[in-house]
Amino acid sequence: xxxxxxxxxxxxxxxxxxxxxxxxxxxxxxxxxxxxxxxxxxxxxxxxxxxxxxxxxxxxxxxxxxxxxxxxxxxxxxxxxxxxxxxxxxxxxxxxxxxxxxxxxxxxxxxxxxxxxxxxxxxxxxxxxxxxxxxxxxxxxxxxxxxxxxxxxxxxxxxxxxxxxxxxxxxxxxxxxxxxxxxxxxxxxxxxxxxxxxxxxxxxxxxxxxxxxxxxxxxxxxxxxxxxxxxxxxxxxxxxxxxxx
Numbered sequence: 001x002x003x004x005x006x007x008x009x010x011x012x013x014x015x016x017x018x019x020x021x022x023x024x025x026x027x028x029x030x031x032x033x034x035x036x037x038x039x040x041x042x043x044x045x046x047x048x049x050x051x052x053x054x055x056x057x058x059x060x061x062x063x064x065x066x067x068x069x070x071x072x073x074x075x076x077x078x079x080x081x082x083x084x085x086x087x088x089x090x091x092x093x094x095x096x097x098x099x100x101x102x103x104x105x106x107x108x109x110x111x112x113x114x115x116x117x118x119x120x121x122x123x124x125x126x127x128x129x130x131x132x133x134x135x136x137x138x139x140x141x142x143x144x145x146x147x148x149x150x151x152x153x154x155x156x157x158x159x160x161x162x163x164x165x166x167x168x169x170x171x172x173x174x175x176x177x178x179x180x181x182x183x184x185x186x187x188x189x190x191x192x193x194x195x196x197x198x199x200x201x202x203x204x205x206x207x208x209x210x211x212x213x214x215x216x217x218x219x220x221x222x223x224x225x226x227x228x229x230x231x232x233x234x235x236x237x238x239x240x241x242x243x244x245x
Contacts, residue, residue: 053166054167054193055168055169056171057170057184058170058179060113067156067160068170068208069087070085070087070090070142070178070204071085071086071117073085073113074146075150075151076150077145077149083142084111084113085116086142087113087120089138092107095120103119103120107119136203136207140207140210144211147215157215157218160212163212164212164215164216168209177200177201178201179204179205181200182198
């Protein structure tokens with residue numbers, strides 16, 4: 001009789017353990033595989049990071065962003081030469097860099113952006129590796145002349161000021177060097193705006209960075225002066241220190 005009770009108790013205990021295991025397995029299946037602490041912290045950090053303000057531009061005729069385009073007509077001088085646009089300056093610099101004098105003469109003589117583009121894209125002796133090293137400096141110089149010294153510089157800076165805290169992205173669907181190789185519509189798609197590995201180098205957008213800073217400084221002289229005053233130039237006042245510019 002005692003043996004029968006012990007067997008019954010053992011059977012009952014086994015049944016309870018089996019039901020517990022079943023409930024645990026069902027719970028894990030429903031919740032999925034537990035996430036590692038590192039992954040949880042990484043996702044939390046991503047969700048907590050502030051969104052980047054991004055302004056896409058490309059078409060020179062766009063009412064809001066067209067003034068940022070390299071082909072927006074905004075004459076400026078550099079030396080004794082007048083350029084119709086930043087794109088005009090860049091194509092001329094390209095011809096100079098590769099010593100294509102005939103192309104340079106035609107580029108400087110023309111006022112047509114279509115001709116500037118066509119002539120610049122047919123420069124003889126062109127080497128892409130060399131151009132990629134120089135093009136950011138060239139574009140930065142052109143934008144500096146346009147926004148700080150051009151005929152319409154004040155009006156252009158007034159347009160730029162509201163976007164001084166934005167990332168400027170040249171959304172050319174065909175240019176992976178100056179732009180990102182995607183249109184504004186495609187780049188603005190959630191899967192593309194987060195996956196920036198698909199984007200091109202956006203060198204033209206980057207070339208506007210200094211102009212943005214200077215535009216903000218000119219509009220906020222007191223704040224700019226205070227920010228500059230915080231920089232201690234005495235760090236360079238050290239025996240034996242030499243700086244070569």
